[in-house]
Amino acid sequence: MASVTYEHVTKKFSADTTAVDDLSLSIKDTEFMVLVGPSGCGKSTALRMLAGLEDITAGQIKIDDQVVNEMPPRDRDVAMVFQSYALYPHMTVFDNMAFGLKMRGSSRTEMDSRVKEAARILRLDQLLARKPRQLSGGQRQRVALGRAIVRQPRAFLLDEPLSNLDAMLRVQTRIELQKMHQRLGTTFIYVTHDQVEAMTMGDRIAVMKDGVLQQVAPPREIYDEPVNMYVAGFIGSPRMNFLPVTITDHQAKASGLELKLPKAPGVARGILGIRPEHFLPNVSADDAVIDLKVEVLEVLGADQYLYGKVGSDELIARVDPQLKVSVDDHVRLGINMRRLHLFDPETEQAVF
Amino acid sequence: MGTAIKADAVAPWHRRRVRIYDREAPLGYLLLVPTLLILGIFLLYPFLFGIWLSITDSELGNLGNFIGLGNYRFEWRNTDGVFYTAVANTFLYTGVTTVFKLALGLVMALLLNQAFPFRRFVRAALLLPYIIPTVLSYEAWRWMFDPTFSVINWLLVNTHLVAYPGPNWLGVPANAMAALMIVNVWRGTPFYAIAFLAGIQVIPLDLYEAARVDGATRWQQFTNITLPMLRPVLLVVLLLSTILTFADFQGPFVLTNGAPYNSTQLLSIWAYQWGIPGGAIGLGAAISLVLFPLLTLVVAGVLFMLRRPE
Numbered sequence: 001m002a003s004v005t006y007e008h009v010t011k012k013f014s015a016d017t018t019a020v021d022d023l024s025l026s027i028k029d030t031e032f033m034v035l036v037g038p039s040g041c042g043k044s045t046a047l048r049m050l051a052g053l054e055d056i057t058a059g060q061i062k063i064d065d066q067v068v069n070e071m072p073p074r075d076r077d078v079a080m081v082f083q084s085y086a087l088y089p090h091m092t093v094f095d096n097m098a099f100g101l102k103m104r105g106s107s108r109t110e111m112d113s114r115v116k117e118a119a120r121i122l123r124l125d126q127l128l129a130r131k132p133r134q135l136s137g138g139q140r141q142r143v144a145l146g147r148a149i150v151r152q153p154r155a156f157l158l159d160e161p162l163s164n165l166d167a168m169l170r171v172q173t174r175i176e177l178q179k180m181h182q183r184l185g186t187t188f189i190y191v192t193h194d195q196v197e198a199m200t201m202g203d204r205i206a207v208m209k210d211g212v213l214q215q216v217a218p219p220r221e222i223y224d225e226p227v228n229m230y231v232a233g234f235i236g237s238p239r240m241n242f243l244p245v246t247i248t249d250h251q252a253k254a255s256g257l258e259l260k261l262p263k264a265p266g267v268a269r270g271i272l273g274i275r276p277e278h279f280l281p282n283v284s285a286d287d288a289v290i291d292l293k294v295e296v297l298e299v300l301g302a303d304q305y306l307y308g309k310v311g312s313d314e315l316i317a318r319v320d321p322q323l324k325v326s327v328d329d330h331v332r333l334g335i336n337m338r339r340l341h342l343f344d345p346e347t348e349q350a351v352f
Numbered sequence: 353m354g355t356a357i358k359a360d361a362v363a364p365w366h367r368r369r370v371r372i373y374d375r376e377a378p379l380g381y382l383l384l385v386p387t388l389l390i391l392g393i394f395l396l397y398p399f400l401f402g403i404w405l406s407i408t409d410s411e412l413g414n415l416g417n418f419i420g421l422g423n424y425r426f427e428w429r430n431t432d433g434v435f436y437t438a439v440a441n442t443f444l445y446t447g448v449t450t451v452f453k454l455a456l457g458l459v460m461a462l463l464l465n466q467a468f469p470f471r472r473f474v475r476a477a478l479l480l481p482y483i484i485p486t487v488l489s490y491e492a493w494r495w496m497f498d499p500t501f502s503v504i505n506w507l508l509v510n511t512h513l514v515a516y517p518g519p520n521w522l523g524v525p526a527n528a529m530a531a532l533m534i535v536n537v538w539r540g541t542p543f544y545a546i547a548f549l550a551g552i553q554v555i556p557l558d559l560y561e562a563a564r565v566d567g568a569t570r571w572q573q574f575t576n577i578t579l580p581m582l583r584p585v586l587l588v589v590l591l592l593s594t595i596l597t598f599a600d601f602q603g604p605f606v607l608t609n610g611a612p613y614n615s616t617q618l619l620s621i622w623a624y625q626w627g628i629p630g631g632a633i634g635l636g637a638a639i640s641l642v643l644f645p646l647l648t649l650v651v652a653g654v655l656f657m658l659r660r661p662e
Contacts, residue, residue, distance in 0.1 A: 078565065
């Protein structure tokens, strides 16, 4: 069990490729922290620096209060689960899981009891004598987790551990990982590009882009109060609608709508952010109203998405699937003013 | 409908040809014929002819008469006292050089797998001993082994490693065998190194990363990942090299030709000496055929040592 601190950490692979740029992040003991962002945003590099697999160009990484910059991986007492699982193909499941203990010179009986215990938790008891190539994708993934668990490390580092599983198994394993986190009470640092994984699993989420940390907050806060257009667009599916507006005092005017902002932002131009799920089917007199010309509609059973135009701006709205709509219809929808966002078009930072 | 009309319009000879292409088994055999011919002419015929020669008293220019196992009896009884020496030397020569080639090749592959300047150039240069025509390089070695006038003893004496005049390399039995082995290791190691290097480079890097996080030292990574993952390459290289070394001829022929006093006599050299300069081609064939069951035993031994530890 340990806390992890990144202090102004930078990683350059060459003079002009910066993978991680001045990252400062502190992860509390027993926290489940998710690093999320598109591929190439530096999230994996940040994790690999913590594991000791990459050198740190500048800054410091601390585990508890100890600076680990120069410490070899074997002394950091962290365990890592790789996207490829990196199972040793020539060893049995038992030997794969016992490897870390063996390298540290644990006794045979201790290895035996710890591996058996982990195998029981992960339902691998019947497979201990198998080789990785005789296992299914889901079983391999559990062996990779088991190899980390038996070590009883100070922190678990997980690098996209679910991305090689099929959709069903991914949801299932996601839930099992959360249970495991609760049971083990250890710090988890989890890297993913999948915002659903981030939202569902993280105690807090760190959103990264181009090596730069954008925002760190609990899932609800990230969703409700994104600090900039990037975070607002990355978290949430379908993504938030962005409408350029001109502003005079309280009035904001887009190509096909006009509304009264809850407070005067003090800027002349802005970008309105409205999530597709924040449109209201029932329009009352004082709500802002849009008139959506529907171009495509998708019915998903529990949801219905309308893709269309308001004036000259593209827009997506999530509505009740019972609502009878056809292509080319004009649909009047209200806007939930309490969930409205406004961004500065120059800096892309949130105004509110 | 359309296809039926079209098929009628095709010329009969063309239809026949198409039918052969469509039938897999006859076509398969047809395509095998050239290969079988080549193998038959260049492998099977000489092999069977060799067996025939070994049970005759043939001489050069004279296909002799059937004499049963007479030639083998000559060997077995060790009539001229050389057969067992040659067998023992062949095993010694193969065994010692294989161990050295294996160890040195592995070290060389590990070094070449590191990043250093001019790596590509050094990797290519490493193959030189393997590329140079053997008669050339072995002649050069023979010259270098000259006790009085050449470079090896000059170096040994001038660095005060040995006293003047230095060892008589090719003239003393034990030295001559050592010299043969040194040259064989020199020539054979690059083959091992390149094969091992290829094997090392396909080992996924994330296995080493996983092992590092799991706490393995460099040495533990080597013994727990590199070596086991190299097993298939190791097996193939060891087999090939054992077979080639067991029947090696050029090096020993150029350097010592069995001398001094048959102390570096190998089965391959002895077979040649009886068969070609000695003219007793039947006996020569019988000697070289003795290699065959021995080699089978050696190969079985190697396979047994390297079997999967299940």
